[in-house]
Amino acid sequence: MYSNSLVELDRAHLVHPVASYRGHEQQGVRVLASATGATVTDASGRQLVDGFAGLWCVNAGYGQDSIVEAAARQMRQLPYATAYFGLGSEPAIRLASELADRAPGDLNHVYFTLGGSDAVDSTIRFIRYYWIAKGEPRRDQFISIEQGYHGSSTVGAGLTALPTFHAGFGIPFDWQHKIPSPYPYRNPVGEDPQAIIDASLAALREKVEAIGPDRVAAFYAEPIQGSGGVIVPPKGWIKAMRDLCRDLDILFVADEVITGFGRTGPLFACTDDGIVPDFMTTAKGLTSGYVPMGAVFMADHVYQAIADGAGAAAVGHGYTYSAHPVSAAVGLEVLRLYESGLLENGAKAGARLMKGLEALKDHPLVGDVRGRGMLAAIELVTDKEAKTPLPVEAQPARRIFDRAWENGLVIRAFANGVLGYAPPLCCTDADIDAILDRTARTLDQTLEDPDIRRALRG
Secondary structure (H helix, E strand, C coil): CHHHHHHHHHHHHCCCCCCCHHHHHHHCCCCEEEEEECEEEECCCCEEEECCHHHHCCCCCECCHHHHHHHHHHHHHCCCCCCHHHCCCHHHHHHHHHHHHHCCCCCCEEEEECCHHHHHHHHHHHHHHHHHHCCCCCCCEEEEECCCCCCCCCCHHHHCCCHHHCCCCCCCCCCEEEECCCCHHHCCCCCCHHHHHHHHHHHHHHHHHHHCCCCEEEEEECCCECCCCCECCCCCHHHHHHHHHHHHCCEEEEECCCCCCCCCCCCCHHHHHCCCCCEEEECHHHCCCCCCCEEEEECHHHHHHHHHHHCCCCCCCCCCCCCCHHHHHHHHHHHHHHHHHHHHHHHHHHHHHHHHHHHHHHCCCEEEEEEECCEEEEEEEEECCCCEECCHHHCHHHHHHHHHHHCCEECEECCCCEEEECCCCCCCHHHHHHHHHHHHHHHHHHHCCHHHHHHHHC
């Protein structure tokens, strides 16, 4: 009765993000009751390995008592402190300093948000302010990448280039532009890394020229395109794009909301990529999802231009919960855990995950395996030569997610037949092996579906 009553209450009152409202009403909610390490338990007692760390965010794993204690201690001492009026709190000040010390290059200034979407939103406002302060108010055009994701706020969702986030919302706006994704597996130029890099560089140059070189404000890119299907660009791609932005005199924003905090190996993917962006957005792993928090890292030259432009006037951008002391206290403890062995364990577990997924390449349904660290995907097809996606009528997202769940595994199943993986960095060998074994079982079961068999026969 306890579980059933929750299902009915949920159906009547809770609006779920990125869901078919009518579909959810029919299917009902799956209630999660507890979690520890990389394992979650639902209200019926079913245990599952969480191969997606919640929503790419519980990087430190569930049930880390020291994180809970840090939050409780801060709640008792100072549960809230505004950062308005020149006020602040010790945890927020220390977290900003620790993050700046570890960020690439001169990303020395940190503005705290509640999550990734409003971090991206904040960059748009800061970038507009920057160019106005520089005496170039006409630079009001923004470029991002097809299949990219930059949140679901009103303006951030326009930078996002996924149809679900546009349909019915009247976006993107006319000042938001896109260039093609590098997507090696399905790139029109083929899979040669340099050809892909050259094509992306040419696309950005052409887009800037078409808009007007004096109109473009910034270019946004994820080191790995997460919600677009874990698309891993060729090595050197993001550095080439960053260098071109510098040559074109447009700001470069690295969206590390998913890739930050050990997800790809190091604390920040930009470190491995050898770049220093003008802005970097983070969230998710910043607090390991235990409490809401995001952050905008701002390069010194950007900060100085905004500060000089404002002079004695206030820069009119702020949130009630910016630099929240409890979130900051959690962030400090999570950072300590990352550097006390979690990053190292994540690298080891990521190598095991990638090796195991690569071994699935011979499966009749697996067309591509890709990833970096603890961020990976397999792309399913019915014809490996033609790279034919699973039929839409098979509803791969719903069917495969449900089937994996029944097998004791949580993964991200995208509508195009891509399966996404982002396990907690605390995963043991047994956790990784369970993810792999249950994936293989899910694929074998899917292979036996009559509609999939018909599609395979062509």
